[in-house]
Amino acid sequence: MAGYDYDLFVIGGGSGGVRAARVAAALGKRVGIAEEYRFGGTCVIRGCVPKKLYVYASQFPEHFADAAGYGWTVPEASFNWQTLVANKDREIARLEAIYKKNVEGSGGETFHSRAMIIDPHVVHLLDGDRTVTADQILIATGGRPAAHPALPGHEHCIFSNEAFDLKELPKAIMIEGGGYIAVEFANIFHGLGVDTTLVYRGKEILSRFDMDLRRTLHETMEKKGIKILCHAVSEWVRKRPDGRLDAHLTSGQTLTVDQVMLAIGRVPNTENMGLEGIGIEMTAAGAIKVDDYSRANVDNIWAIGDVTNRVQLTPVAIHEAMCFVETAFKDNPTAPDHDTIATAVFSQPEIGTVGLSEDEAVKRFADIEIYRASFRPMRHTLSGRDEKMLMKLVVDGASRKVLGAHILGPDAGEMAQLLGIPLKAGLTKDDFDRTMAVHPTASEELVTMYKPTYRVKDGQRV
Numbered sequence: 363m364a365g366y367d368y369d370l371f372v373i374g375g376g377s378g379g380v381r382a383a384r385v386a387a388a389l390g391k392r393v394g395i396a397e398e399y400r401f402g403g404t405c406v407i408r409g410c411v412p413k414k415l416y417v418y419a420s421q422f423p424e425h426f427a428d429a430a431g432y433g434w435t436v437p438e439a440s441f442n443w444q445t446l447v448a449n450k451d452r453e454i455a456r457l458e459a460i461y462k463k464n465v466e467g468s469g470g471e472t473f474h475s476r477a478m479i480i481d482p483h484v485v486h487l488l489d490g491d492r493t494v495t496a497d498q499i500l501i502a503t504g505g506r507p508a509a510h511p512a513l514p515g516h517e518h519c520i521f522s523n524e525a526f527d528l529k530e531l532p533k534a535i536m537i538e539g540g541g542y543i544a545v546e547f548a549n550i551f552h553g554l555g556v557d558t559t560l561v562y563r564g565k566e567i568l569s570r571f572d573m574d575l576r577r578t579l580h581e582t583m584e585k586k587g588i589k590i591l592c593h594a595v596s597e598w599v600r601k602r603p604d605g606r607l608d609a610h611l612t613s614g615q616t617l618t619v620d621q622v623m624l625a626i627g628r629v630p631n632t633e634n635m636g637l638e639g640i641g642i643e644m645t646a647a648g649a650i651k652v653d654d655y656s657r658a659n660v661d662n663i664w665a666i667g668d669v670t671n672r673v674q675l676t677p678v679a680i681h682e683a684m685c686f687v688e689t690a691f692k693d694n695p696t697a698p699d700h701d702t703i704a705t706a707v708f709s710q711p712e713i714g715t716v717g718l719s720e721d722e723a724v725k726r727f728a729d730i731e732i733y734r735a736s737f738r739p740m741r742h743t744l745s746g747r748d749e750k751m752l753m754k755l756v757v758d759g760a761s762r763k764v765l766g767a768h769i770l771g772p773d774a775g776e777m778a779q780l781l782g783i784p785l786k787a788g789l790t791k792d793d794f795d796r797t798m799a800v801h802p803t804a805s806e807e808l809v810t811m812y813k814p815t816y817r818v819k820d821g822q823r824v
């Protein structure tokens with residue numbers, strides 16, 4: 363190993379890459395890491411972090427409106443998009459510096475360069491045109507928004523990357539896609555006062571989430587004024603003489619908007635990295651194929667995070683990084699555990715979810731109990747906001763194990779994090795029932811739904 367420049371060279375300074383580099387360096391390994399854009403990666407620079415800041419920004423109009431019921435008079439509010447973008451930029455620059463410093467502080471060496479692999483132990487750093495050698499190489503290059511070259515006029519469209527840094531806040535936007543990124547941005551733009559239309563080819567937004575939540579969120583978003591067009595895709599986008607865009611849909615409608623944002627999926631960053639040259643196996647979607655321990659088919663090459671297309675979430679990339687370090691450097695082979703991952707959609711209202719949806723549970727278990735509560739949260743009593751909160755537990759009737767917990771409403775993401783613990787631990791509905799409620803909270807419903815709302819036996823609701 364002494365013959366190599368590094369024990370580990372990491373390509374990609376995002377959530378997974380930075381964690382692996384930092385932890386391996388802290389073990390005393392000689393670590394290098396190359397990042398072609400900005401340390402922090404998608405999550406910090408153009409994903410979770412700026413997204414959540416924009417979610418907060420977009421919630422203020424409802425807070426101002428709700429304040430009246432509590433006795434407050436709020437003067438007419440105004441919003442400045444450029445201020446939000448500048449403040450967001452300052453915060454992500456701060457985080458970016460911390461990410462870089464953490465690697466360097468642990469003894470790792472950082473490179474601002476695109477990297478490619480030219481031999482299983484040789485990395486070419488394009489910036490500065492130099493090569494380095496490494497015993498182990500970790501690919502953590504993440505993904506990017508899927509383009510749509512077949513769409514006439516696609517060159518007029520933006521993706522989530524650009525949406526964060528628009529020069530002007532559009533007056534009207536069309537967002538195409540039904541996944542969490544499309545739904546979150548639809549709520550962000552609507553909250554900031556933009557006339558927003560969500561266009562989705564499927565029958566209901568947010569596939570793979572519990573249908574109850576999907577439908578209720580859809581209804582609530584429409585009630586707020588977001589237009590949602592399902593079973594439709596865009597056929598062409600054209601620039602008008604006035605600079606606005608016409609987007610024509612398969613449903614026959616033509617929308618005139620200032621921006622069209624495509625959020626139709628993400629693709630792994632594996633091109634032009636020399637991977638084919640060294641025989642790295644990839645899936646049809648271009649993701650790196652790895653074994654249970656994140657090792658690629660070339661022995662000293664590993665891959666973690668979005669580039670492997672397993673579960674595209676920051677905590678998953680970080681967990682895979684920790685497992686990789688255990689396996690590669692601590693003689694403790696550790697497979698990442700992708701089971702029962704709690705997650706949130708920062709829509710408005712928010713979704714927090716963990717475990718099986720009702721539909722998934724019904725496919726796998728013969729006797730399912732559903733505990734469901736739909737109610738107006740206390741905070742909306744005086745505010746007068748006509749919005750319901752939904753809580754749902756999916757329980758295996760035979761073992762009493764809680765298989766899924768699904769929440770729609772304020773702070774649902776925070777609740778999902780905590781519900782992740784009992785579900786991961788395999789606790790039963792009886793454990794939930796034995797737990798004292800915290801009063802008055804919305805989450806107390808989770809431990810006070812004593813009788814099933816309905817059962818599903820052999821696929822039939824009874």
Ligand SMILES: Cc1cc2nc3c(=O)[nH]c(=O)nc-3n(C[C@H](O)[C@H](O)[C@H](O)COP(=O)(O)OP(=O)(O)OC[C@H]3O[C@@H](n4cnc5c(N)ncnc54)[C@H](O)[C@@H]3O)c2cc1C
Nearest residue numbers: 374376377378398403404409477503504667668674675676
């Ligand atoms: C809009 C949006 C919102 C999101 N919100 C959430 C959320 O709320 N919660 C959540 O858990 N996840 C969220 N995600 C997903 C999350 O950002 C990713 O799952 C996570 O960043 C993956 O980490 P990673 O290390 O695999 O890759 P990334 O963070 O994407 O890092 C990869 C890095 O590699 C660099 N790179 C690529 N190729 C090369 C090369 N050849 N040489 C050098 N560097 C290279 C890239 O520039 C990038 O910085 C969101 C994503 C998006 C797009």
